[in-house]
Amino acid sequence: MAQSKISLTRYLVEQQRADGLIPGQLRLLLEVVARACKSISQAVNKGALGGVLGTAESENVQGEIQKKLDIIANEVLIEANEWGGHLAAMASEEMDSIYVVPNRYPQGEYLLLFDPLDGSSNIDVNVSIGTIFSVLKKPDDTPGVQEGDFLQAGSKQVAAGYCIYGPQTTLVLTVGAGVAMFTLDREQGSFMLTQEDIQIPADTKEFAVNMSNMRHWDAPVKRYIDECLAGKEGPRGKDFNMRWIASMVADVHRILMRGGVFMYPWDKREPEKAGKLRLMYEANPMSWLVEQAGGAATNGRQRIMDLQPSKLHERVAVVLGSKNEVERLTGYHDPL
Numbered sequence: 001m002a003q004s005k006i007s008l009t010r011y012l013v014e015q016q017r018a019d020g021l022i023p024g025q026l027r028l029l030l031e032v033v034a035r036a037c038k039s040i041s042q043a044v045n046k047g048a049l050g051g052v053l054g055t056a057e058s059e060n061v062q063g064e065i066q067k068k069l070d071i072i073a074n075e076v077l078i079e080a081n082e083w084g085g086h087l088a089a090m091a092s093e094e095m096d097s098i099y100v101v102p103n104r105y106p107q108g109e110y111l112l113l114f115d116p117l118d119g120s121s122n123i124d125v126n127v128s129i130g131t132i133f134s135v136l137k138k139p140d141d142t143p144g145v146q147e148g149d150f151l152q153a154g155s156k157q158v159a160a161g162y163c164i165y166g167p168q169t170t171l172v173l174t175v176g177a178g179v180a181m182f183t184l185d186r187e188q189g190s191f192m193l194t195q196e197d198i199q200i201p202a203d204t205k206e207f208a209v210n211m212s213n214m215r216h217w218d219a220p221v222k223r224y225i226d227e228c229l230a231g232k233e234g235p236r237g238k239d240f241n242m243r244w245i246a247s248m249v250a251d252v253h254r255i256l257m258r259g260g261v262f263m264y265p266w267d268k269r270e271p272e273k274a275g276k277l278r279l280m281y282e283a284n285p286m287s288w289l290v291e292q293a294g295g296a297a298t299n300g301r302q303r304i305m306d307l308q309p310s311k312l313h314e315r316v317a318v319v320l321g322s323k324n325e326v327e328r329l330t331g332y333h334d335p336l
């Protein structure tokens, strides 16, 4: 655990200087995202006092009823980022199509994708929620910005992270050189480095899945969970614990802190959908963080970050976390 007082700004400047890992524009972009998260954190903290709880009278492109905080968080991220000069466009769970930076502002070379508020069903019950983000570089061969510019595999990300609004507000980030964690010091108003080089243990005795969907799962997922549930007497020879927070951000944060395997597999409820979670602004950034921490992330058959997206709001099955468990469950599926 890092004890020295290193702010996110200093950390990013050092990363930029050390080996040119972060170009200046990307550093500024990440600072703006962090500032936006700070302001979302304040709104979350006010809760009922700030009038931010409850449902808005609208649906997003995925047909989900939006919460007031989904909309507030989306607006905060757009307003904070649109004028800074580092972005060409943004995409969000809460917007049907991409948001191109208006031409009254300087244009940058990056594309920012986000799930402004992850775990919306937990907002009104005071359980941890978060913001997930992913940064890509705009391909330079095309004039202007099109949705197609966003359709890049997760392996092309140049930065990814999340901010969790829980008992502490914590920002977790990768730029491709390990995973670092920053905790918001509310008195100073700054994110301070609290852990570097986070590592997920390769083995675990904890899984996270919504068990109420068990009857809808495919055979390999059912087999894996049945074997975990069989405990010491079963083929795994050990007892497993289960956690399901229903905020991906909080479940992944736990896995980064102490290991575990998280899954939201394909199921028979809506067979035409590959899964529930969204590839570009949920699965890809979380997969990169997990891989950077020594874990693995697949859709049951393929590495998530190798998948070529075909649309902005594409869904995907997700298995991520402790490497040996992800490999075991992936191995239970027939290869493609």
Ligand SMILES: O=P(O)(O)OC[C@H]1O[C@](O)(COP(=O)(O)O)[C@@H](O)[C@@H]1O
Pocket: 093, 115, 117, 118, 119, 120, 121, 210, 246, 247, 248, 249, 264, 276
């Ligand atoms: O309610 P379920 O089906 O268990 O789904 C929970 C999952 O849905 C999500 O809430 C989806 O995120 P949003 O709140 O951003 O739509 C994940 O964070 C979480 O893992």
Ligand SMILES: [Mg+2]
Pocket: 115, 117, 118, 119, 248, 282
């Ligand atoms: Mg989400």
Ligand SMILES: [Mg+2]
Pocket: 070, 093, 115, 116, 117, 118, 119, 120
């Ligand atoms: Mg969301």
